[in-house]
Amino acid sequence: MLKEKMKSWKHIFKLDPAKSINDADLNKIKQSQTDALIIGGTDNIEATDVIDLLLRLTDTSLPVILEVSTMKAIVPGFDFYFIPLVLNSQDKKWMMDIHHHAIKEYKEYLDYADYFLEGYCIFNEDAKVFKKTNCKKPTTEDAVAYAYMAENFFKLPSFYIEYSGKYGDVDIVKAVKAELKETLLFYGGGIKTLHEAKEMSAYADVIIVGNVIYENIDQAIETTKINEK
Numbered sequence: 563m564l565k566e567k568m569k570s571w572k573h574i575f576k577l578d579p580a581k582s583i584n585d586a587d588l589n590k591i592k593q594s595q596t597d598a599l600i601i602g603g604t605d606n607i608e609a610t611d612v613i614d615l616l617l618r619l620t621d622t623s624l625p626v627i628l629e630v631s632t633m634k635a636i637v638p639g640f641d642f643y644f645i646p647l648v649l650n651s652q653d654k655k656w657m658m659d660i661h662h663h664a665i666k667e668y669k670e671y672l673d674y675a676d677y678f679l680e681g682y683c684i685f686n687e688d689a690k691v692f693k694k695t696n697c698k699k700p701t702t703e704d705a706v707a708y709a710y711m712a713e714n715f716f717k718l719p720s721f722y723i724e725y726s727g728k729y730g731d732v733d734i735v736k737a738v739k740a741e742l743k744e745t746l747l748f749y750g751g752g753i754k755t756l757h758e759a760k761e762m763s764a765y766a767d768v769i770i771v772g773n774v775i776y777e778n779i780d781q782a783i784e785t786t787k788i789n790e791k
C-alpha cells in the first residue's frame with residue numbers, strides 16, 4: 563500500500579517537465595538522499611517533455627511519480643500517480659469536474675495504476691497555480707477546516723499545503739498538523755536551505771522541493787539532509 567510506504571518518506575524533489583535540467587544536475591538529484599521524485603508543474607506541460615524526463619530517470623531506484631495536472635500529459639510507465647484536488651479553488655472544476663472527465667476516459671487504466679489523491683490548499687496568491695485554479699486565500703482557520711474535511715469527509719490520504727514559489731507560514735503548518743491523525747501532511751513552497759527544510763519537516767510529514775533545483779542545485783541537495791544533526 564502506497565500510503566504505508568510513504569510514511570517513511572520525508573523529502574521529495576519535484577521536477578518541472580517544462581524546465582530544462584542538465585545530466586550532471588539530474589545525477590545529483592538521483593544520487594541524493596531524497597525519498598522520491600515527482601514530475602509535475604503548472605504551465606506548458608507537454609506529454610513529450612514528460613516522456614523525455616521519465617526516460618532520463620529509468621536508471622534510478624527512487625520512486626518516480628507523475629503529478630497529473632493536465633489530461634493531455636498523462637503518460638504510462640510511472641511508479642505512482644498523484645492526483646490533486648484543489649480544496650480552496652472557487653471553481654468546482656478543480657475539485658471535481660476535470661477528475662470526472664478523466665475517469666470517463668481513463669477508468670480502465672486507473673484500475674491498474676497505483677494512484678494517490680492529494681487535497682491541495684494553495685496559499686501563495688502570486689503563484690501561477692493559485693491564479694490558474696482561481697483559489698481563495700485561506701486563513702489558518704480555513705486551512706484547519708479544509709484539513710478536517712480532507713481527513714474526515716473525503717478520507718484523502720494526503721493534505722498538501724502549497725506555497726509554490728514562496729516560503730510559507732510555519733504556524734499554519736503546525737496548526738494543520740495538529741488537526742490531522744491519518745492523512746499525511748505535505749508542505750511545498752520556497753524551501754531553499756537546510757534550515758527551512760528542517761523547520762517545515764518538524765511538522766509536515768513530507769516536504770516537497772522544486773524551484774531551487776533550477777536555481778542552485780547544490781543548495782537543493784542540502785535540503786535532503788533533514789535527518790542529519
Ligand code: 1GP
Nearest residue numbers: 726727750751752772773
Ligand atoms: C511546488 O510545492 C512545490 O508545487 C515546491 O515549491 O517550487 O517553491 O520549491 P517550490
